[in-house]
Amino acid sequence: MNDKRDVAPDSTAARVALWRALHxxxxxxxxxxxxxxxxxxxxxxxxxxxxxxxxxxxxxPFRASIVARARFIxxxxxxxxxxxxxxxxxxxxxxxxxxxxxxxxxSRLRVFEVDQLAPQEWKRQRLIELGFGVPDWLRFxxxxxxxxxxxxxxxxTAGFDNSKPAIVVSTGVSMYLTKEANAATLxxxxxxxxxxxxxxxFLLPLELADPEVRPGLxxxxxxxxxxxxPFLSFFTPPEILALARENGFGQARHVSAxxxxxxxxxxxxxxxxxxxxxxxxxxxxx
Numbered sequence: 001m002n003d004k005r006d007v008a009p010d011s012t013a014a015r016v017a018l019w020r021a022l023h024x025x026x027x028x029x030x031x032x033x034x035x036x037x038x039x040x041x042x043x044x045x046x047x048x049x050x051x052x053x054x055x056x057x058x059x060x061p062f063r064a065s066i067v068a069r070a071r072f073i074x075x076x077x078x079x080x081x082x083x084x085x086x087x088x089x090x091x092x093x094x095x096x097x098x099x100x101x102x103x104x105x106x107s108r109l110r111v112f113e114v115d116q117l118a119p120q121e122w123k124r125q126r127l128i129e130l131g132f133g134v135p136d137w138l139r140f141x142x143x144x145x146x147x148x149x150x151x152x153x154x155x156x157t158a159g160f161d162n163s164k165p166a167i168v169v170s171t172g173v174s175m176y177l178t179k180e181a182n183a184a185t186l187x188x189x190x191x192x193x194x195x196x197x198x199x200x201x202f203l204l205p206l207e208l209a210d211p212e213v214r215p216g217l218x219x220x221x222x223x224x225x226x227x228x229x230p231f232l233s234f235f236t237p238p239e240i241l242a243l244a245r246e247n248g249f250g251q252a253r254h255v256s257a258x259x260x261x262x263x264x265x266x267x268x269x270x271x272x273x274x275x276x277x278x279x280x281x282x283x284x285x286x
Contacts, residue, residue, distance in 0.1 A: 009119045011227075013094030014042055015053055016172065019063035020070065020097075022049070026056040027272055032264045033067040033074075037097035041126045061213045065274035068260040069281060073169050073199050074098060076283070078105055080167045080197060086110060087166035091151065091185070092173045095123065099138050110137050112158060114151050117142035152188050165195035165286075172279070175203040175231045176224075182233055183247050190248025190286055197285045198249070204277045205234045213275040237280070244284040255281035 009017075017038025024031055048054060077088055077098070086109055090096050093113035099106045113120070120140045127134055134140075139158040143151045156162060168189045174182050189198045206217050221231050235243070237254040244252035257274040260281075265273045 009042075009095055009122065012172065013119070014038075016066055017042060017095040017097075018044070018048060018054060019059060019066050022054060022056065022059065023063050023067045025049075027060075027063075028270060031067075032064075033071045035067075035070070035097055035101060037100045037132075038095040040130055041095055041123065058216065060272060061210070061275040061278075062216060064265070064272050065257070065260075065279055068257075068264050068274045069171055069201055069279070071264055072255065072260060072281065073171065074102065076197070076199055077109075077167055077169075078102075081105055081108055085165060085167055085195075087160060087164055088112065089155065089160070089166050089168040090114060091168065091170040094119070099135070100127070100132050103135075107135065107137060110139065110159065112139045112141050112155055112160060114141045114143055114154070116144065163193055165193045165197075167197045167199070168192070170198070170200045172201060174200060174235075175233055176229055178232050179243075183243060186244055186247035186249070186284070190244075190284075192286065194286050197283065198244075200282045200284075201279050202235045202240050202282055203231065203233070203279050204236060208236075208277040210275040210277065213278055217278060240282050244282060248286070249284035250286060252282060252284040255283055 017035075020033060020035040021039035024034055024036060049056075053059065088098075088106075088109045089112045090098075091114050093115045096113060099111055120142055124134055124140060141151065141154045141158045143154050160166070170185065177185070185200075186198070189196065206214060206221065209217055224230050237256070241252045241254060257276045257278065257280055261273045
């Protein structure tokens with residue numbers, strides 16, 4: 001792995017990337033998403049599969065949720081490109097691999113990956129080292145959120161066209177933000193050009209989750225709190241839909257785990273599926 005470990009992606013981004021790879025390695029086909037790019041970027045020690053947070057059985061519902069949300073968003077982006085969309089913004093991009101896995105679609109877009117500067121520079125270097133490179137239509141947009149940086153301003157600096165609509169995605173972020181900060185993000189996206197779309201994950205109150213995954217979610221919540229990045233926001237579907245409409249969106253819909261199961265896991269005989277009432281999706285458009 002790159003020796004600049006102090007600027008490597010945070011543990012959450014790394015875990016998500018490894019779960020995506022674990023889906024391919026531990027779950028039988030058909031795979032919801034084929035993604036080993038993050039594993040290549042991280043290049044962990046051979047023992048990574050033996051880590052407690054990689055246990056194939058314990059992590060099954062969580063990695064199912066991770067690959068389901070990623071596949072749903074990818075399908076949504078492909079659909080939007082078919083309608084002529086040309087700008088794709090990924091907030092908190094982490095180790096997102098859409099550009100590397102789907103260049104035939106990504107090359108028809110201008111893709112803006114928004115994240116902190118240090119892990120972005122690490123990712124850029126690793127992409128170059130592995131031969132993926134950084135095409136001109138991929139723009140890294142460094143934003144210091146802790147210092148109150150504006151991702152909208154930085155997007156324009158990176159070449160974003162405010163006169164054209166965009167699809168904006170945010171996964172695994174909303175629970176770390178206050179309700180006010182989530183509302184502010186919604187307002188900023190709703191103020192983009194007419195025809196823009198937001199796809200955002202949100203975490204339901206833990207007591208509503210499927211009983212078999214509730215202990216894992218509670219463990220994650222305790223770990224997040226101990227590391228100084230506590231979960232701050234939980235929403236029921238009616239609450240997140242109301243928040244979207246209150247902050248400027250004309251249309252908003254909830255995509256549940258049941259919807260994702262029907263779409264991507266129907267017919268499986270191994271019982272793999274995302275858990276109900278855990279992390280689900282808001283899709284809103286202007």
